[in-house]
Amino acid sequence: MSTTSIPRFDPVSAATAWTPTDGAGRGQQRAGAASFFGVNTFGLTEMQARLPKETYKRLLTTIESGNELDPGVADAVAVAMKEWALDRGALHYSHWFQPLTGLTAEKHDSFLSPSEGGKAITEFTGRELIQGEPDASSLPSGGLRTTFEARGYTAWDPTSPAFIIDGPGGATLCVPTAYSSWAGDALDQKIPLLRSIHALRVQVRRALALFGVNPTRIRATLGPEQEFFLVDQEFYYRRADLLTTGRTLFGARPPKGQELEDHYFGSIPDRVLEYMQEVEEELYRLGVPIKTRHNEVAPGQFEMAPVYEEANVAADHQQITMSTLRRVARKFGLVCLMHEKPFAGMNGSGKHLNWSMATEDANLLEPGDTPHDNMKFLFFCTAVLAAVERHQDLLRATVAYAGNDHRLGANEAPPAIFSVFLGDQLTDIFDQIAELGTAKSSKQGGILGLGVQVLPKLPKHAGDRNRTSPFAFTGNKFEFRALGASQSISFAATIVNTIVAEAVDELATKLEREMEGDTSLSDALGKVLANVVPGIRHIIFNGDGYSDNWQDEAAERGLLNLPATLDALPHLVREKNARLFERYQVLSQRELESRYEIALGQYFHAINIEGETSADMAATMVLPAAIRYLNDLLEAGARVREAGIKVGAPNRIAKELGELVDDMDAAIRELQEQNAELGGDEYSSKAVHMKENILPAMTRVREIADRMERIIPEDLRPFPSYREMLFIR
Numbered sequence: 001m002s003t004t005s006i007p008r009f010d011p012v013s014a015a016t017a018w019t020p021t022d023g024a025g026r027g028q029q030r031a032g033a034a035s036f037f038g039v040n041t042f043g044l045t046e047m048q049a050r051l052p053k054e055t056y057k058r059l060l061t062t063i064e065s066g067n068e069l070d071p072g073v074a075d076a077v078a079v080a081m082k083e084w085a086l087d088r089g090a091l092h093y094s095h096w097f098q099p100l101t102g103l104t105a106e107k108h109d110s111f112l113s114p115s116e117g118g119k120a121i122t123e124f125t126g127r128e129l130i131q132g133e134p135d136a137s138s139l140p141s142g143g144l145r146t147t148f149e150a151r152g153y154t155a156w157d158p159t160s161p162a163f164i165i166d167g168p169g170g171a172t173l174c175v176p177t178a179y180s181s182w183a184g185d186a187l188d189q190k191i192p193l194l195r196s197i198h199a200l201r202v203q204v205r206r207a208l209a210l211f212g213v214n215p216t217r218i219r220a221t222l223g224p225e226q227e228f229f230l231v232d233q234e235f236y237y238r239r240a241d242l243l244t245t246g247r248t249l250f251g252a253r254p255p256k257g258q259e260l261e262d263h264y265f266g267s268i269p270d271r272v273l274e275y276m277q278e279v280e281e282e283l284y285r286l287g288v289p290i291k292t293r294h295n296e297v298a299p300g301q302f303e304m305a306p307v308y309e310e311a312n313v314a315a316d317h318q319q320i321t322m323s324t325l326r327r328v329a330r331k332f333g334l335v336c337l338m339h340e341k342p343f344a345g346m347n348g349s350g351k352h353l354n355w356s357m358a359t360e361d362a363n364l365l366e367p368g369d370t371p372h373d374n375m376k377f378l379f380f381c382t383a384v385l386a387a388v389e390r391h392q393d394l395l396r397a398t399v400a401y402a403g404n405d406h407r408l409g410a411n412e413a414p415p416a417i418f419s420v421f422l423g424d425q426l427t428d429i430f431d432q433i434a435e436l437g438t439a440k441s442s443k444q445g446g447i448l449g450l451g452v453q454v455l456p457k458l459p460k461h462a463g464d465r466n467r468t469s470p471f472a473f474t475g476n477k478f479e480f481r482a483l484g485a486s487q488s489i490s491f492a493a494t495i496v497n498t499i500v501a502e503a504v505d506e507l508a509t510k511l512e513r514e515m516e517g518d519t520s521l522s523d524a525l526g527k528v529l530a531n532v533v534p535g536i537r538h539i540i541f542n543g544d545g546y547s548d549n550w551q552d553e554a555a556e557r558g559l560l561n562l563p564a565t566l567d568a569l570p571h572l573v574r575e576k577n578a579r580l581f582e583r584y585q586v587l588s589q590r591e592l593e594s595r596y597e598i599a600l601g602q603y604f605h606a607i608n609i610e611g612e613t614s615a616d617m618a619a620t621m622v623l624p625a626a627i628r629y630l631n632d633l634l635e636a637g638a639r640v641r642e643a644g645i646k647v648g649a650p651n652r653i654a655k656e657l658g659e660l661v662d663d664m665d666a667a668i669r670e671l672q673e674q675n676a677e678l679g680g681d682e683y684s685s686k687a688v689h690m691k692e693n694i695l696p697a698m699t700r701v702r703e704i705a706d707r708m709e710r711i712i713p714e715d716l717r718p719f720p721s722y723r724e725m726l727f728i729r
Contacts, residue, residue, distance in 0.1 A: 020270055033280075038287035040088065042081050042162040050080035062215055063159050065491040066201060072155075075124030082111060082124035085173040088164050091123060095132035095173035097156040098189040100140040100598050102488045106178075106318050107134050108172055130156045132177065138603070142594025144185045146300045148655040149184040157190060160316045163286050176316050186591050189315070189490035196220075196497035197311055203504040204357060204364070204380075210511055211376055211521065215359035220271055220497050222314035222488050223477075226306040227349035228325060229297050229337040230272060232728055235720040236335040242615050245606075246339035246486070247403075249614045249620065249698065252706040253345045254723040258298050266295045269729055272302060275332045279304065282324050288317045298346040299726040308354065308477075311497070315490045322486075334729070341406030343722060344702075349485035355496050356439045356477035366476040372429045372439035375525050382476060382529055382536075383507050385420055385430075387499035388471055389539040391580070392418040392560045393571035395471070395482075397555035398673055399494045400568035401599065402606040404484035408563075414470035414482045417554045419541035421469035426539055433535045437530040468545030473611050491595075509534065566691055600683035607690035608678070614698045615671045621718035622705045623664050629712050630657050657711055664704045671697040 038045075044063075048056050055076045061067045085093065094106040110121040139152070154177035162175045179188035180627055203216045208215060227635065236242050241249040258264075263383045276293045283290050296303045304325070309317060322338065329336040341348035356365045357380070364380045371377055388395065395418050399408070407413040408711035422430065432439040470482040483492055487664045507528065514524035538557040544548060554561060562568040571577070573596045582586035587595070633654035640647045674697045679689025708718065 007128050010635065015213050021274060021569070033284050037284045037289075040164040040166070040285040041287040042084055043287060044161075046084060047077075047080070050084060053078055054508075059158060059165075066159075066198060066520065069158055071130070071313075072127075076126075077158075078124045078126045078129040079176075081129065082122065085124075085171075086111065086122060088171055089166075090164050090171040090173045093128075093173040093175060094107075095134070095156075096313065097154050097177045097179040098315075098319060098488065098490065099179060099187060100142070100189070100595065102486070104323065105134070105139065106172075106174065107132070129175065134179075139180065139187065140598045142597035142601075143188055144187065144590060145181050145183070152187060153182070154178060154179050157194070157312070159194075160313050161287065163320070165286075166282075167450060174567050185594070186587070189488050189494075190312070191499075192494045192586050192591070193312060193315060193490045195496040195586045196501070196584070199586060200357065200497045200503040200504070203508065204503045207504050207508040207511075208359070208376075210431045210508060210515065211379075213359070214377075215361075217360040219358050220311040220493065221308045221358055221477075222311045222315065222318075222489060222493055223306060223308040223354035224318045224483075225292075225303060225352040225354070226318070226321060226325070226338075227301060227303045227351065227485050229298070229300050229342050229349065230275070230302060230329065230334045230718075231337060231725045232729060233330070233333050233335050235725045235728075239719050239725075240621075241613055241654060242335075242342070244613050245610045246337060247342045247406075247610075248344065248612060248725075250617065250702055250709070250719075251344060251722045252709040252720070254387050254726065256727075257298075257346055257725075261297075263299050263301070264297045266637070268293070268295060268302075271332060271334070271729055272686045273330060274336060275701040276302070276304065278331065279324055279328050281327045282328060283317075283321060285318075286324075290321070295349070295578055296349075298343070298348075300343075300729065301347065308356070311493050315488070315493060318489050323494070337484040340403035340486060343726065345403075346726070348413065350407065350413055350481065351483040351485050351489065352486065352684050353480040353483050353489050353492055353496075354474070354477045355480060355493065357500070365473075365475050365478070367426065371426060372432070372442045375522065376406055378429075378439075378529060379507060379511075379525060380428070380504070382475075382532060383503040384500055385539055386507070386532060386536050387496075387503040388418060388420050389578070390503070390534040391499045392494075392539075393562065393568070393574065394495055394499065394580075395480075396560065396562045396568045396571040398492045399482045399487070400562075400565040401484065402565060402603050404482075405488055405565050407484070408482060414468060415545045415550070416547070416568075417550070417559050417561045418470050418482075418539075419545070419554070419559060420478075421472035421542055422540050423542065424474060426473060427542055430533055430537060430540060433529050434534045438526050468542070468546070494586065498580060498584055501584055505573065539698060564691070565599075566687055569596060569599050574601070597683060600687050604679075604683055604686040604690055607694055608675070608686075611671060611675045611690070611694040611698055614701055615675055617719075618664065618668050618671070618701050619706060622708060623661065623668065624718050625712055625718045626657060626661050626664065626708050629716050630654055630661060633657065646727060653711065657708070660704055660708050660711075663707070664701070666706055667697070667701045670699050 044060070047059065051059070055073050059073050059077065060069045062069045091112065092108040092110050094108045096104060096106050099105050111124055112120045113123045115121045134152055135152060137148070151220060157176045158179055160176040162173060164171050165171055178190045178194070178258065180191060181187050197220055200220055204218050205215070231242070239248065241247065280290050289309065290304055291307045292303070292305045294303055295301070304321070306317065306321070308314070325336045338349060340350070354365055358364055364376060367377050368374045396416060408416050428443050429439045430469055471481070472479045480492060480496065510528045510532070511524055514527050515521065538559070541550070549563065562571070578589055578592055581591065581592055631649045637650035637654060640650060674693045679686040679690065709721070
């Protein structure tokens with residue numbers, strides 16, 4: 001008896017389920033975006049309008065200068081914030097924080113409090129604004145507390161504006177907060193970030209004083225570029241692997257992928273464009289300055305990015321952006337995937353973190369027209385080079401986790417070897433300093449003519465860009481290009497701030513010593529740079545980071561090559577790094593070790609879930625589909641023989657598929673056995689077991705399944721194919 005096909009998802013339905021929204025009036029609404037930008041944030045304009053003048057002034061000194069918060073302002077701010085939130089339709093508030101899950105957390109409380117006579121009033125006190133107490137027992141702590149010790153505290157962060165999230169259940173006031181244990185240990189991403197910002201501010205201010213500059217504000221600035229995939233929810237919910245792991249564990253390459261390079265910067269599909277516009281509107285209301293949107297390299301892949309903001313606010317806004325991208329996608333029948341490698345054989349998704357430091361009126365990494373004689377720029381650029389050279393291991397460990405292992409080093413992401421791209425102009429300047437002791441000139445870019453009179457002549461930069469560099473100078477900032485799409489930017493920013501603070505500290509100390517007596521600033525800085533640059537010059541590399549030759553050259557230069565997560569993570573807790581964090585009071589030894597323990601645990605759990613999902617899908621979906629088709633082939637072969645027709649295809653295909661069925665059965669049993677053996681009691685040994693045993697077993701199962709996919713007819717395939725997921729939207 002012939003096997004009937006399985007209940008089938010409908011690609012045509014997925015392709016036609018969405019219809020464009022009526023555009024009447026939408027263009028005018030979007031054209032007026034400037035009028036509603038930030039309306040859902042309790043920012044400076046709203047504070048100034050609602051707070052007493054003296055209260056606003058005291059709060060502003062904390063926000064702009066980093067001065068200690070005056071506790072006396074809390075009650076006035078709480079009342080004003082509550083009235084504003086009620087005006088915006090919010091009946092609940094939440095302390096919004098960033099635990100060490102990489103995501104955000106919140107617990108909603110009502111403004112309503114019962115009063116006499118069975119009535120209620122709205123209340124929000126300064127104490128409720130300043131401190132919350134969520135149950136902390138089930139959030140990651142890395143050993144900083146035991147599970148039965150549940151108490152944790154959230155503390156208001158006045159430097160990041162409160163905001164309102166409008167949802168189908170109503171509006172909620174979200175107050176950005178820091179999150180700590182009862183003992184005062186940082187259990188979140190925000191506290192170390194704020195500490196690192198302070199450390200950088202102190203050292204940069206000290207250095208600028210040597211240049212005769214005393215700014216009011218010193219800021220680290222960030223601009224994260226977010227890549228993501230979109231798939232129709234019809235396909236997503238029929239893929240157990242996407243549902244539980246965020247990536248496909250099975251899937252043969254489609255006939256067409258990204259080879260034609262026709263998706264990158266192509267016309268944005270209507271459905272995706274409307275989705276992006278809705279995301280932009282929501283983010284504009286929340287004060288997130290989204291600037292760009294475009295198709296990325298792989299089919300189904302896109303990118304959105306903001307302009308630069310102060311580091312702490314940018315980190316909060318990035319979490320809001322990721323949440324908004326995921327939430328709004330459902331309105332359009334889409335699912336937003338932020339896994340680093342949701343589709344094998346296609347480019348994965350990263351998150352480029354553009355970093356700089358600035359005063360209220362100047363970017364300290366702006367080289368100017370003649371960077372060779374721009375003393376402040378040379379000082380701070382050298383500090384960044386020195387920081388990356390000393391802490392290659394720490395930067396690599398920052399981006400080490402299971403998802404990112406799929407893309408670092410591939411032809412879509414930077415290599416696992418950390419170097420710095422400076423471009424021809426700056427490299428020439430640092431070569432002059434290293435070889436001659438001083439820089440006398442700067443290469444100039446000139447004008448680029450395109451050979452057509454009607455086209456304008458373009459200003460030509462003094463050097464090209466390099467997409468293979470993990471840490472690249474791009475005009476007036478450094479681009480940390482190795483982050484994965486799903487990770488929080490906070491820890492990476494914390495690392496960059498801290499290592500640069502250390503380098504600025506040490507350079508400033510050297511400069512102070514050289515300036516003792518009558519030595520001029522120019523002469524003193526020249527001596528310092530002539531002494532420092534030769535020792536860090538090997539970190540500069542402008543070539544092809546994907547080439548095999550770079551691996552050998554990097555080794556000769558003494559650069560680290562840490563290809564996988566388990567190679568990189570142990571460097572997080574190296575003695576030099578522990579001393580660094582302790583010295584600048586960014587992370588205590590306990591806090592640093594906790595993050596290492598959490599990272600190991602997250603690596604183990606991510607791959608363990610993938611291994612269990614892979615075995616389950618292979619045993620209950622892939623293998624049964626293959627056996628169904630094998631049964632059909634055997635029946636077809638028998639009927640052909642009965643009819644006396646010489647057709648060999650059914651038997652040939654049955655033989656090939658039968659061998660694959662046996663191979664798959666053996667591979668599933670091996671994976672199941674490895675899944676049952678978790679690798680010991682410690683996360684360190686469990687993680688090694690995942691890398692050395694689970695991943696190879698999963699790879700073997702996938703190889704067989706993907707070969708089967710090319711044989712099994714579509715009506716028997718148990719889940720959507722790459723062709724459907726990547727090209728139907």
